[in-house]
Amino acid sequence: MTAGKFITLEGVDGAGKSTHIPAIARLLQARGKEVLLTREPGGTPLGEKLRELLLHENMHPETESMLMFAARREHIEQVIRPALARGVYVVSDRFTDASFAYQCGGRGVSTAKIGQLEQWVQGDFQPDLTLLFDVPVAVSTQRLAGARNPDRFEQEGADFFERIRNAYLARAGQFPQRFRVIDSGKPIPEIHYELEEILSIV
Numbered sequence: 001m002t003a004g005k006f007i008t009l010e011g012v013d014g015a016g017k018s019t020h021i022p023a024i025a026r027l028l029q030a031r032g033k034e035v036l037l038t039r040e041p042g043g044t045p046l047g048e049k050l051r052e053l054l055l056h057e058n059m060h061p062e063t064e065s066m067l068m069f070a071a072r073r074e075h076i077e078q079v080i081r082p083a084l085a086r087g088v089y090v091v092s093d094r095f096t097d098a099s100f101a102y103q104c105g106g107r108g109v110s111t112a113k114i115g116q117l118e119q120w121v122q123g124d125f126q127p128d129l130t131l132l133f134d135v136p137v138a139v140s141t142q143r144l145a146g147a148r149n150p151d152r153f154e155q156e157g158a159d160f161f162e163r164i165r166n167a168y169l170a171r172a173g174q175f176p177q178r179f180r181v182i183d184s185g186k187p188i189p190e191i192h193y194e195l196e197e198i199l200s201i202v
């Protein structure tokens with residue numbers, strides 16, 4: 001059996017990841033792929049408990065980093081790798097690039113430390129494709145305005161998200177063969193069309 005593909009969605013809060021997940025699943029299913037949708041932090045029962053802590057409990061940025069990777073360790077072992085081995089296409093709303101963007105870019109943890117955690121938890125395991133939904137911070141902030149109770153990350157200011165956006169773009173520049181950067185300021189139907197093109201060849 002051919003292995004599945006691991007597709008990750010990245011971008012700041014309000015970029016449009018959740019908006020496009022159903023369409024991404026449909027596009028892959030239309031090509032006969034079995035699809036598993038999952039998310040980080042989370043994706044397992046323990047991971048979802050860690051997510052609650054991560055989103056609502058104040059903690060040191062390095063504690064935050066380690067809990068993210070603790071949840072990821074479970075996620076890879078219990079969910080992602082077994083599904084890929086069964087030929088399933090796994091679509092995850094965020095993965096390790098988010099640690100480089102949020103914990104390094106946003107919180108100032110060194111890339112060397114996050115790199116060590118990455119090496120420890122996943123070795124050279126990487127997504128096959130990463131869709132970066134990129135949008136100016138003013139736009140994503142506007143989209144989130146008036147939304148439900150903001151979590152610990154969503155409460156941060158524009159500077160925080162600016163640094164995260166830049167860190168994401170730097171990751172995309174560093175790994176161009178894996179990343180596709182989507183201009184998420186465009187109207188939803190145009191993005192859908194672009195996703196259709198990208199996903200027709202994975």
Ligand SMILES: Nc1ncnc2c1ncn2[C@@H]1O[C@H](COP(=O)(O)OP(=O)(O)O)[C@@H](O)[C@H]1O
Nearest residue numbers: 013014015016017018019143184185186187188
């Ligand atoms: N391309 C777009 N144009 C206009 N509004 C959008 C677009 N993409 C998403 N939105 C809106 O922005 C808000 C945040 O989108 P969402 O998909 O939840 O972002 P994320 O999951 O990346 O945090 C939602 O209200 C959504 O309807």
Ligand SMILES: [Mg+2]
Nearest residue numbers: 017018019093
């Ligand atoms: Mg979302």
